[in-house]
Amino acid sequence: MDWQGQKLAEQLMQILLVVFAVAAFITGYVVGSFQLMLFVYAGGVVLTTLITIPNWPFFNKHPLKWLDPSEAEKHPKPQVAVTSVSKKKPNKK
Amino acid sequence: MHSFGYRANALLTFSLTILALMAAMASFSDNFNSPSPAAHVQVLNVNRFQNRPNGDDEIGMTLSISADLQSLFTWNTKQVFVFLAAEYGTPKNAMNQVSLWDGIIQLKEDAKFSTKVKNKYRFIDQGSNLRGRDINLTLHWHIMPKTGKMFADKLVVTGFQLPHSYR
Numbered sequence: 001m002d003w004q005g006q007k008l009a010e011q012l013m014q015i016l017l018v019v020f021a022v023a024a025f026i027t028g029y030v031v032g033s034f035q036l037m038l039f040v041y042a043g044g045v046v047l048t049t050l051i052t053i054p055n056w057p058f059f060n061k062h063p064l065k066w067l068d069p070s071e072a073e074k075h076p077k078p079q080v081a082v083t084s085v086s087k088k089k090p091n092k093k
Numbered sequence: 094m095h096s097f098g099y100r101a102n103a104l105l106t107f108s109l110t111i112l113a114l115m116a117a118m119a120s121f122s123d124n125f126n127s128p129s130p131a132a133h134v135q136v137l138n139v140n141r142f143q144n145r146p147n148g149d150d151e152i153g154m155t156l157s158i159s160a161d162l163q164s165l166f167t168w169n170t171k172q173v174f175v176f177l178a179a180e181y182g183t184p185k186n187a188m189n190q191v192s193l194w195d196g197i198i199q200l201k202e203d204a205k206f207s208t209k210v211k212n213k214y215r216f217i218d219q220g221s222n223l224r225g226r227d228i229n230l231t232l233h234w235h236i237m238p239k240t241g242k243m244f245a246d247k248l249v250v251t252g253f254q255l256p257h258s259y260r
Contacts, residue, residue: 006094013104021111025118032168034119034239041115045108053100 005059013052020044119169120241126167132160132232134177134250137209142223142260150223152216152255156194156230159207165236166201173198175234177250183222191216193230225257 001009020041028037094100134156141153158177165173176195182188193212198204230251236244 001095009100010094017108017111021115025115029122034168049104053097
């Protein structure tokens with residue numbers, strides 16, 4: 001799952017669950033059945049699980065394009081000039 | 094959200110949080126119900142009125158109880174516990190409550206009932222204060238919800254004067 005896909009999955013999960021909860025509460029209250037509310041919501045949770053948990057192809061439409069290693073070697077990472085001495089992180093050499 | 098486990102965990106926690114919220118809202122919706130219960134209780138006969146060897150008064154009576162408690166039921170009601178209490182004051186205790194009969198109503202259809210019963214629990218006073226005593230028969234109920242807050246209320250049904258002599 002790529003970055004865009006992860007964002008999509010999270011938003012989809014939250015929106016679907018809230019929508020199903022509201023729908024379940026309204027139907028349960030109107031029909032007057034607590035059980036029906038639970039069933040509607042349980043159905044919504046199962047559906048949301050099926051949609052957002054497996055790694056579906058539509059979560060992988062924006063793959064990261066990494067540079068080719070040989071290409072990277074031609075453009076070495078510029079060394080950061082060390083100005084401040086008291087840095088907490090030790091510089092990797 | 095990068096792995097199967099993370100997504101499953103996020104979904105589980107979020108869905109359970111919402112479920113708790115729904116339960117709270119269901120409990121809150123009970124406040125919009127304004128019940129109008131009705132009850133009628135009549136003492137048909139005082140079968141027995143004795144002074145027990147230890148000095149306590151005991152009464153056996155036959156009661157006719159009819160009530161319509163259907164309006165207590167909402168979509169969030171699991172059951173209603175109802176009991177009939179004899180309430181009276183004595184010189185020693187300003188308020189005495191003796192439970193005479195009780196019942197558990199699980200269905201709204203059963204909440205409208207009418208029965209003739211002898212007192213289910215023994216009506217015993219701690220002392221000999223019952224002769225000629227005015228008692229109130231009071232119907233109490235406790236509404237047990239599926240989720241959330243319990244409600245309790247009562248209805249004073251009938252005043253009744255006990256006999257002046259043992260029989």
